[in-house]
Structure formats: structure tokens, C-alpha cells
Amino acid sequence: MSDTTGRTIFLDGEEVPFERDETIFQVAERHRKEIPTLCYDDRLDAFGGCRLCVVELEGARNPVASCTTKAEPGMRVTTKSGSLEMHRRVLLEMVVSENREVDVDELSGYASQELKTLVDRYDARTGRFSGKTSGTSRPDDPNPFILRDYENCISCYRCVRVCAEQEGDYAITVMNRGFDTQITTEFGGLLKDSSCTFCGQCVQTCPTGALGDLKALRFAEVEKEVEKTRSICPYCGVGCAVDIMTKGDQVVGIQPAMDGPANEGALCVKGQFAFDFVHHPDRLKTPFVRDDHGQLVPATWDEALDKAAAGLLEAVNEHGRHSLYAVASGRAPNEAGYTLQKLVRAGLGTSYIDNCSRA
Numbered sequence: 001m002s003d004t005t006g007r008t009i010f011l012d013g014e015e016v017p018f019e020r021d022e023t024i025f026q027v028a029e030r031h032r033k034e035i036p037t038l039c040y041d042d043r044l045d046a047f048g049g050c051r052l053c054v055v056e057l058e059g060a061r062n063p064v065a066s067c068t069t070k071a072e073p074g075m076r077v078t079t080k081s082g083s084l085e086m087h088r089r090v091l092l093e094m095v096v097s098e099n100r101e102v103d104v105d106e107l108s109g110y111a112s113q114e115l116k117t118l119v120d121r122y123d124a125r126t127g128r129f130s131g132k133t134s135g136t137s138r139p140d141d142p143n144p145f146i147l148r149d150y151e152n153c154i155s156c157y158r159c160v161r162v163c164a165e166q167e168g169d170y171a172i173t174v175m176n177r178g179f180d181t182q183i184t185t186e187f188g189g190l191l192k193d194s195s196c197t198f199c200g201q202c203v204q205t206c207p208t209g210a211l212g213d214l215k216a217l218r219f220a221e222v223e224k225e226v227e228k229t230r231s232i233c234p235y236c237g238v239g240c241a242v243d244i245m246t247k248g249d250q251v252v253g254i255q256p257a258m259d260g261p262a263n264e265g266a267l268c269v270k271g272q273f274a275f276d277f278v279h280h281p282d283r284l285k286t287p288f289v290r291d292d293h294g295q296l297v298p299a300t301w302d303e304a305l306d307k308a309a310a311g312l313l314e315a316v317n318e319h320g321r322h323s324l325y326a327v328a329s330g331r332a333p334n335e336a337g338y339t340l341q342k343l344v345r346a347g348l349g350t351s352y353i354d355n356c357s358r359a
Contacts, residue, residue: 009075018071025053025066033079036088036118038095038207039156040067041111043258043265044165050095050156052088052118055079063087089122097129098179100151104209106226107216107245108147110255110265114207115154134179135210143191145198145273147212148183155181159202159211166266171196183210200272204256204265215273216245216253224248230257233271235330237337237355238262240271251278312348321349328355 008015009024011031018027023046028035039050046067054063058076063084066077078084095115096102102116102125119125135150157174160183164170171194175184185194203211224247233240233254241260245253254275258265277283287304288296299307315323326344328337337355344353 007071007073009071009073009077011077012079022071023067024055024057024064024069024071024075024077027071028055028066028077028079035066035079036121037067038114038118038154039158041158041162041205044158044161044205047157047161050091050154052091054084054087056081056084085122089124092119092122092124093126094129095154096124097127097131098134099154099208100133102208104152104212105217105220107220107253108203108209108212109206110204110258111158111207112209112212132179134181136182141190143198143214145200145214145269146191146203147209147214147217148191149210149212150183151210152208153181153183153210154208155183156207157183158205158207159183162201162205163196167197167199167201169195169197169199172202198269198273199267200256200269201266213253215276219247219250219252222247222250222252226252228255233267234333235268235270235274237334240267242267242271244275251275316348322352324348324350324352326353328353330356 007020008017009027010016011028011033014031016027016031025035025037025040025046035053035055037050037053039047040053048065048068051065053066055066055069056078057064057069058078066079096119099115102119104112104116106113133151134155135153137150138148141148155174160172160174163172171191172183172185175182175188185191185196191198200213203213206212227246228243229246231242231244233242240263241257243255243257244251245255254267254272256263256265256267256272287299287301289299289304289307291297312324324344326340328340332340341353345351
């Protein structure tokens, strides 16, 4: 139970409690005050780079960044005013002026619509600051997972920070300053030559689609609504929560569930990108057994299971129980894994069983 005794601030005239070490932004968010931001991700250390989250603080000479300013007892904070709204609109106009486009496909990533949403909210498509643009894209990177479209980058550094703070990979970084600022890898190389593990975290935190999900974007031209279904990643026993994106009956991508209790928005390369098996043309849709001539032929499930059972018993009778070794599929649910180990240990009398994703 949190202790807020004696700790209150005045938020838009309302006295509200706050917890130790909370920032003004966190207090405001908890009390459902909408403060815009582009560089903030609640999984990361606050950065204070975009300056959209500035608020007016009584006694302060200038507005302060709410994401980096700790709440102190007695503070009087204004989160929305005419001058603040004008400040935010001008900032968004300047951000947009450097980018090639704002309207990116929602398949780009979890946070890819954040810039577009704010620009429309503040009517910031004026074009009055149009001029020099920034960012150099990397269409030469042949990796099949991550789009590196830096002409849409706003230098919020969320990708760099999530790679370092959440994944510990430090695969990407920032070079240069001003209009020459660029997200890059060491020595400006390809992602496959860096320490990138293709977890997709940089893609999912990017608020502009500058880093995008290439596999999902293959379906951008399919004229159907994107639907999301909450599920659990089948590749290992961690139980990462995912949102399966579909268009009609086609799986078009995977996004990590930011509120997933086991993963909190994180996924590995398999959980993020290895979904093609669902609709793969080589995926078996019926059991096969070998006939008397050794050829694989379609069979019913009863025929296939009887054949498998007979083969297992024959191996045990002829070569002993330790002649068998079982490997459970990483795509199988926990219940199926339990059933298999029960069959192997109790039914066949051996402990030789493992899981393909154990490592």
C-alpha cells in the first residue's frame, strides 16, 4: 500500500496526492490529465527531449518538462492553458517540417500513430516551417524484419533507449547533431552486423514509423480493417502476451502486449516475427503415415495415432525403454507439453524428454 501522507500538489486547481519520487507527468497521468508527449515511454527513464509535456509551475520562470520534474508538496501545476497549447502546436509544426510524411500505416508498429494523432489534434499541418528535412534512410539494409526509414525520424531516441535500457543490446545509437542527427549502428553498418537481436522493441516504441515492421507492412495494401486479438506467444514457456493482428482471416503481424504480465511489451525475434508458419503453404493439414511400400499417404487421426502407438511399443519391446527420446514442440501449449511428459515418463517408462525452446 502506497504512502502519500502529507504529499499533495495542486493539479489544475485540484489538490491531489502523489507518491514518493513520482514526476508531475506520472501524477497527471494517474489523475487522467492528458499531457502530450513524443519521447516518453513509461518503461524507460524519462528523457525530456520533445518538450511537448511542459506544464506551467507557479513560481517557475519558464514552463518545465513534466516527465522529468519530480512532484514536490504544495506545487501548483497547470497542465493546459492557451500559451501551453500554442507552444505544443508550434513544436509539432516544427517537428513535422523535418519529416517526409506523417501518415504512416498502422501496421508499422504499436506506437507508430502517435505523431499523426497529435498533429491532427493540434491542427499542426500548416506547412509554415517547411524547409530543410533531416534523416537519411537505409533502404540498402537487406534485413527482412525492420524498416529503417529515418526520413521520418524525430530524434526522440526512444529506439536507442529501449535497445539499451530494456534489451541491453546497445545495437543502435545516435550520431551528429541538429539536422545531421542520425540513428545508426556502430560504424554505420547493417543491423545484421551489429549486436541487434531483432526483438522488434525499437519498432514498437517508435512514434512515427521511422522504424517499421517490414513483415506486417507487406499487407498494407490489403483493403481490410486491422483487428487485434489478445493471445499468448506459443514459442516457449514464458507466456508473453501478444496482440495478433489480422486482416480478415489472414495473420498480418504480431505486436507485444504492453500490459502483458510476463513480458510488459517485450518479445524475442521468434515471438515478434515468426508467424509465417500459420499460413505457410507447406503446413500439414492432415496426418500422414507410411504405407506398406514406405510411401507417406494421408490418414485419419485415429489411423495416425494407432500407427504411432504401435511403433513406440515396438521400439520399447525390441530396444528397451531408454531407446526413446521425446522433444516437445515450442509451439504447443503447456497442457500439451504436460501430457507428452506424462506419456513418456508414466507410459513409456523413460525420463528422456526435452523441449525444443528450452535453451
